[in-house]
Structures are given as structure tokens and as C-alpha cells.
Amino acid sequence: MEWNFKNGIPIYTQIIDEMTMQIASGEYSPGEKLSSVRDLATDAGVNPNTMQRALAEMERRGLVYSERTSGRFVTKDENVLAKLHEELAKKYFEEFNEKLRKLGMDSETVRSSVKRWLDEIV
Amino acid sequence: MAIIEISGLTKSFGELRALDDVSLSLEKGQIIGLLGPNGSGKTTLIKILNGLLQPTAGSVSINGMAPGVGSKKIVAYLPDRNALPDYMDAKKLMDMYQDFFEDFDRERAEAMIRDLGIDMKQTMKKMSKGTKEKLQLCLVMARQAQVYLLDEPIGGVDPATRDYILRTIISNYNEDAVVIISTHLISDIESVLDDVIFIKEGKIVLHRAADDIREEKGESIDGLFREVFKC
């Protein structure tokens, strides 16, 4: 289904974010072949050149790699994937932390609360 | 190399300057939005590229040719009105396209007509306005043209059809062709555009890559459009 894009952010960066998320969450498994640029573009409802640009950037970051004849694949490199997880998790935590800070919690309160919540939930 | 070159193009209708010294150079492999409110000169520009209007001053060239038999072979045009003979049905119209356009892909047209649920044996006269628009678009997009000039392709169709049309434009994309979409409904199409051209009172006020605009201005093309064309 067509993706929803936010206003005012380049579409190619939104594609990168979305696909990176899909790789990290395992929606795309390591080594999986990606559809052609045209098909991906059609699915997302975006211009093929934009999709191409996004994939090129992801390739530069090592998230996907291309083989000349057979197409584009999701990376199998576990280091890259581990790093990706680490980065995304850190990003989420930063957002979370920021929100709690906005509520007026200081770092000590955050630390103790998180610990308590972890025990309660898990 | 630019496939469409427009230089110093002016078109006057009596006192009115519909186009005022327009110069543009458009490259292959792009989907370009020609955006402006009604009466800004979009249709005039497209008509001149099709040879349906003659410039008052300046010139246009398509793949190095002035509008004429040669350029018409490689241009697929969707007019802003229904221009097909109304006593024909879809089948007859496909026959005609096949006869006159070497680049017409009949199978593709049939598939699109089927997808959109158009009755092959219904004459144009009996079709609703929306169905006529869809059929006309199918015929135009089924050509393997080098230049697509689409004047308000999504004006009167429902959202599902609009999505289908945009998908068709995307999947039909090839790097040797340029697609020019004129519209004032920007939010509907902005995600498929490479470049946008803003046209206001016959003048080009902006010609840039869509993502550059989003990155730089931090707003959507639609948002910028509303700002530029605010009344």
C-alpha cells in the first residue's frame, strides 16, 4: 500500500528511514532480494528516481548491496545489522528520554522509574 | 541532453499575455510537475508544444524538432477535454491509435482498460465524464512515447482511479522519456515528481528538484505553492 509521507521532509530520506526500519525489524530478512526500483517506487507511490536515490544512499551506508546482474539485496553483514539495531534503539531511547525530561523528571528520577517499570512489565 | 527546449516563448491573445518570455530546458528521464492556478498559462504552454497554438515570439523544440509531424510521432498528449470521436467505443479507438501511432502498445492499453473496468463496447457518447477521462488516459499512457504531456490528468477522477493513474505513470516511467503533468492539485501528485515548475501569470517563477525544495524550505511542495500563489 502507498506510504504516507510527511510534509517538508525530502521523500528520499523518508524512504530511507522507512526501509531501514523494515530491515531492522526483520520485515526484510538478511540477504533478501529487493524488488526492482520501478516496483518499489510503484508500491510506495513515488518517483523511480527518488527511490533510486534512496537505495543508493542505503547502499552507501552498507544496509543493502547490489550484485551487477542479479539485483539488490539486504545486507547479510551481522555487524552492520547489530550496529543498526544499536543506533535505532538509541534513537528511540533519546526520544523517550526527551519526553520524560519535558515532563520535568530529572535524570535520577528517570533512572529509578525505568528500573521500576522494567520490573513491573517484564 | 534536453529533450524539450523552450526559449523566449511568448503567447499573446490580444492584450492578454498568456505566456511571457518563458525559457525552460527539460531533461529526459524525469517526471515534471507544471504547477499553477487556473489561467496561469499551463494549458497554453502544452498546446504550443503540441503545435495547436503558434507562439507570438520565441520558439520550442522537441528532440530538436519544431512541433510538426516528426514531433507528433514521439509526443503522447492528454488534452484537458475530450477530443475523441464520440461514436467510437474503446475497441475502435484502440484500432485507431494502433493505426496512427507506431509506439502504441495495444496489450498494455487493453490491460489498463480492463483494470479500470471500462466496457470495451460502450461508445464514448454513453460514457460518464470520468470514464471518458480514464479511457483517454489509458490510450495515451499505452504509447511508448518519448514525451508525455498530460494536461490535468487527475482533475475529475475518484481517489482510487487517481492512485491507479499515478501508479501507471510511475510504472510506465523510462529513462528516455519525460513526463510533464500539469495540475493545480499538488498534494495528490507531489510524491511522484522529480522536478516542479511553478508558473504564475505566464511567467516561470520556480523550477527546482522537489526534494531540494522540501529539504531547503522544510515544507511540502503544496505548502510552498500555497505560499507563492496566496491571494
Next chain:
Amino acid sequence: MLAKLLKYELPAMGRKLLPLYAAWAVTAVFLGIGTQSSASKTDFIAVMSILLYTAIATAIVVMSVIMIVQRYSRSLLGEEAYFNQTLPVSAAAHIGNKLISATVWISVTALVALLTGFLILIGMGFIVGFDSFKAEYIDIPKGFWGLSFEMIILIIASIVKSVMQIYAAVTIGHQAQNHTTLASIGAYITVLVFEGSAGRIVMGMIPSMTKLIYGAEELYGPDGILNFTGIFIPALLTTAALSAIYFFICKYLMEKRLNLA
């Protein structure tokens, strides 16, 4: 490309005319039968069929004229031009297509008119072979066939010219940005005036042209009958020249001055 255009144009015009032709032919037969005897019971049929026959004839003529104008103006200068003028086809082919189609259908109408004449005769009971008809009624004069041939050629040439005259007027009329119909009528009158004066000049020249071509001394023979063969070639040339002038006016305006509303 001309052939492909004709493939669509000829049926498009025929579509409207053929049913009328059929109705016309049927009425002709009834007309013949109705006038066959003076028996009172056929009077009603006779009157009705005469009325109907004339009405259909008028309808065909009126419709043909409207169709000739419309098929040209609408498809090359009006709404449908947004499709037709974007076909990879030259202006000359477009104009030629319309001209040939119009000429063909006018000629067919003339033939059908002739046919209805025969049908009336057949209806009246003159079911006779042409040979006996010929032997009984007509003493074909010498030179009849040659003269007929020349007449037919000249008639076709003048149909072509008349059609081109309309096309030229319509094309000139569309140069006006508003009121194109009015402008077309104005242009038509102007073209008629032009042709009238051009015609007078040419007619004045015909005797000397005839002399030049045939060495004939007089346009009229000793029996006072017009020497038709004498004026055939000059008349044909004049008609052809006028048609060519109109054709090039249309072609020029369509190639260089097309501005669709």
C-alpha cells in the same frame, strides 16, 4: 497516412448518409407504384411518396452540406482537433482526406439520385432492359460518350472546387479569435466575390484559349450549338487552379497559423 485517414473518414460520413439513401430508394419505388395508375386508392400513396421523396432529397442535400462543413471544422479546427491535429499527419493529408471523402459522398449521392430515378421508372412498370429502352427512345448522337465523359470530369472538378471553397472559407474564418462562424460566412462571401471576378476574367479569355488549344474559330458551331469540347480544357484548368489556390490557403493556415480555441 492519407489511406489510414480515409479508412475512418469515409465510414464516418457514410454512417449518416446510408440510412437516408435506403429510405430514399424505398420511397422512390412507392412513388413509382403510386403514380403507376390513376386509380384513386393509390392517390394517397402517390402524394405521400412524392412529399417524402422530396423531403428526403432535401434532407440529404442539407445534411451533406452541414456534414461537409462540420466534419472539416470540428475535426480539424474545433474540439476534435485536439486529437486529430496531434496525429503524426501532414496538413495536406488532413485536407486531402476531408476533400476526397466529401467528393466521394457527393458523387455517391448523385448516383443514388439517378438510381432513384430508375426505381421510380421500375415502380411505374417500365421494367425494361436498357438496350431496348435505348433502341426505342434514344438515338444516341455522335460524340455522346466523349461529351458525357468530359461533362462528368468537369462536374467532379467543380464539386472539388466547391468543397475546397467551403474549406478555405472555414479555415480563414477560424483565424478570427471570436465569432468564427460569422467570420467563416464572411470569408465565404469574400471567396465567392473573388471567384466571380476571377471567373469573369477567365471567361473572357476562354475564346482565345480555345483557339490556342484547338485552333477552333468559334465557340459555337454553325448549328448554333455550343462547342463544349472547345471549353472543356480551359474550364477544367480554371477549376483546378481555383481548387489549388483554396487548397494552399488551407494548408498554409493549418501549418503556420493554427490556433485552437
